[in-house]
Amino acid sequence: MYRVLISDPLSEDGIKPLLEAADVETIVDPSMSHEQLLEAVGSVDAMIVRSQTQVTREVIEHAPHLKIIGRAGVGVDNIDVEAATENGIVVVNAPDGNTISTAEHTMAMLMSLARNIPQAYHQLQQKRWERKKFVGVELKDKVIGIVGFGRIGREVAQRAKGHRMKVIAFDPFLNEEKAEKAGVKHGTLEEVLQQADFLTVHTPLIDKTKHLINEEAIQKMKTGARILNCARGGIIEENALYEAVKSGKIAGAALDVFEEEPATDHPLLSLPEVIATPHLGASTIEAQENVATDVSYDIIELLRGGTVRNPVNLPAVSSEMMEKLSPYFKLSEQLGVFLSRVVAGTLERVQVYYSGDLLDVDTMPLTRIAVKGILKRHLGSRVNDVNAFKTAADKGITINEQKSTSTQGFTNLITVEIESDQETRTIAGTLLNGLGTRIVQFDHYSIDVVPEGHLIVIRHTDQPGAIGRVGSLLAEHQVNIATMQVGRTNEGGEAVMVLSVDKEIEGDCHEKLADIADISQVQCLTL
Numbered sequence: 226m227y228r229v230l231i232s233d234p235l236s237e238d239g240i241k242p243l244l245e246a247a248d249v250e251t252i253v254d255p256s257m258s259h260e261q262l263l264e265a266v267g268s269v270d271a272m273i274v275r276s277q278t279q280v281t282r283e284v285i286e287h288a289p290h291l292k293i294i295g296r297a298g299v300g301v302d303n304i305d306v307e308a309a310t311e312n313g314i315v316v317v318n319a320p321d322g323n324t325i326s327t328a329e330h331t332m333a334m335l336m337s338l339a340r341n342i343p344q345a346y347h348q349l350q351q352k353r354w355e356r357k358k359f360v361g362v363e364l365k366d367k368v369i370g371i372v373g374f375g376r377i378g379r380e381v382a383q384r385a386k387g388h389r390m391k392v393i394a395f396d397p398f399l400n401e402e403k404a405e406k407a408g409v410k411h412g413t414l415e416e417v418l419q420q421a422d423f424l425t426v427h428t429p430l431i432d433k434t435k436h437l438i439n440e441e442a443i444q445k446m447k448t449g450a451r452i453l454n455c456a457r458g459g460i461i462e463e464n465a466l467y468e469a470v471k472s473g474k475i476a477g478a479a480l481d482v483f484e485e486e487p488a489t490d491h492p493l494l495s496l497p498e499v500i501a502t503p504h505l506g507a508s509t510i511e512a513q514e515n516v517a518t519d520v521s522y523d524i525i526e527l528l529r530g531g532t533v534r535n536p537v538n539l540p541a542v543s544s545e546m547m548e549k550l551s552p553y554f555k556l557s558e559q560l561g562v563f564l565s566r567v568v569a570g571t572l573e574r575v576q577v578y579y580s581g582d583l584l585d586v587d588t589m590p591l592t593r594i595a596v597k598g599i600l601k602r603h604l605g606s607r608v609n610d611v612n613a614f615k616t617a618a619d620k621g622i623t624i625n626e627q628k629s630t631s632t633q634g635f636t637n638l639i640t641v642e643i644e645s646d647q648e649t650r651t652i653a654g655t656l657l658n659g660l661g662t663r664i665v666q667f668d669h670y671s672i673d674v675v676p677e678g679h680l681i682v683i684r685h686t687d688q689p690g691a692i693g694r695v696g697s698l699l700a701e702h703q704v705n706i707a708t709m710q711v712g713r714t715n716e717g718g719e720a721v722m723v724l725s726v727d728k729e730i731e732g733d734c735h736e737k738l739a740d741i742a743d744i745s746q747v748q749c750l751t752l
């Protein structure tokens with residue numbers, strides 16, 4: 226008999242597959258103290274949580290029989306996935322189950338915001354019949370700017386079109402062609418900000434999206450525009466939003482999420498133009514049933530020896546294979562991350578070549594890790610070793626891997642090539658016996674760079690003085706250069722510099738580097 230612990234409130238209909246399984250004993254207790262949780266996990270084979278239970282390393286280490294953790298929802302922020310992986314525990318989630326509910330909640334917020342429904346209701350409750358105060362705006366012919374055109378963003382677009390709104394969307398994986406297919410206009414972030422009457426964000430919260438909508442972004446918006454966030458607190462900078470609403474730059478905001486939750490005493494809630502709900506995007510009977518059912522099925526499947534549909538962490542690989550592959554995990558990810566930072570345009574194709582020692586090994590797990598490295602720039606922890614291929618396919622990116630006999634003199638070589646709608650960029654790396662990983666080729670240039678720490682990648686024209694000017698500018702900004710590699714096609718032709726520096730460059734240093742004559746592109750990255 227398998228024991229499954231459910232430690233957060235879940236839909237009873239959703240967990241029916243577990244309750245009805247003859248070989249499963251289900252323990253439901255959403256009110257356990259931390260100590261009770263530590264004791265309860267000691268005897269279970271599986272557990273299901275929503276967002277309340279924190280499945281920390283400590284919890285995992287108290288669970289010697291635990292084989293699978295199910296997150297009834299999307300974000301796995303409350304689960305220590307790394308600790309689970311280390312302990313051989315599979316983590317699954319339910320990425321699709323609450324998409325519709327969250328999109329519908331966004332539309333409910335959009336309409337409430339346009340017509341001041343919560344504020345008017347509040348006045349009526351105070352026995353005030355105010356009509357003049359609550360004059361709203363129509364949605365028809367207004368522009369809705371969607372930042373993040375993934376599952377929820379796309380559903381919001383369909384619904385907004387039903388209201389005859391004009392939809393403009395920005396997403397790093399969206400281009401003109403894909404936007405046209407989806408029946409929306411494609412824009413840069415700047416264009417979306419400038420054109421939106423209503424701006425709604427549907428991205429994950431990752432480094433790149435933290436405070437994406439800040440004071441500078443808000444300044445680019447129309448005066449009187451409105452902002453919505455039903456994704457994650459922190460995508461919109463709350464202080465900037467507060468000031469913008471107070472000054473009248475932004476006419477109103479609708480928020481389902483906050484940087485710190487619960488947020489019962491937030492300054493934004495004191496503004497009459499701001500309406501809010503306590504993270505209710507996924508709180509419908511249907512979504513909760515969907516997510517609970519999805520994880521219940523995955524749990525039963527895994528416990529009975531089958532395969533799961535929505536794994537979040539690495540699936541089991543034989544220990545023999547693991548021994549051969551694991552030294553290359555870091556290199557594969559570093560190559561992916563590096564390329565994702567330097568490529569311009571919308572990604573269309575990834576090609577990975579393996580040679581030398583990697584010729585007769587199943588390198589698919591390495592390709593998955595390289596693809597994860599590429600996609601994580603925009604998707605953060607939502608892309609992982611397991612779902613990397615599916616995520617790429619969902620974004621219309623094709624992946625290929627090939628074995629090659631060209632080793633360029635190295636005992637092993639991984640070459641990653643990515644193609645966007647604007648350019649093709651290539652990087653190759655190797656694992657040097659006892660010396661760690663090296664990037665040995667970047668585009669057409671042979672280099673020798675340790676892919677670690679802070680790197681600056683500069684494209685320039687090979688002219689006397691270019692290297693000196695970069696060195697002087699970095700010195701002015703107190704940035705010490707640890708190593709510098711330069712490659713060029715021919716004298717006076719295209720060239721590339723890869724610098725490894727001791728600290729991240731700050732302030733206007735990036736801008737000043739890009740302003741140096743003969744420099745066409747500057748990319749900074751941390752590996």
Ligand SMILES: NC(=O)C1=CN([C@@H]2O[C@H](COP(=O)(O)OP(=O)(O)OC[C@H]3O[C@@H](n4cnc5c(N)ncnc54)[C@H](O)[C@@H]3O)[C@@H](O)[C@H]2O)C=CC1
Nearest residue numbers: 327373374375376377396427428429455456457506507603
């Ligand atoms: N309020 C709630 O209760 C719920 C909130 N969510 C949140 O909604 C958000 C969206 O979820 P899904 O649509 O399922 O995710 P998704 O992964 O399907 O889509 C996210 C999209 O954001 C894009 N993106 C990443 N960085 C970007 C950037 N800098 N600018 C523009 N776009 C960028 C990605 O390319 C991707 O297409 C997530 O933050 C999720 O956690 C999800 C479910 C319920």
Ligand SMILES: O=C(O)CCC(=O)C(=O)O
Nearest residue numbers: 275276298299300507508
């Ligand atoms: O379980 C919930 O209600 C939170 C849903 C959510 O934010 C998510 O799935 O990412």
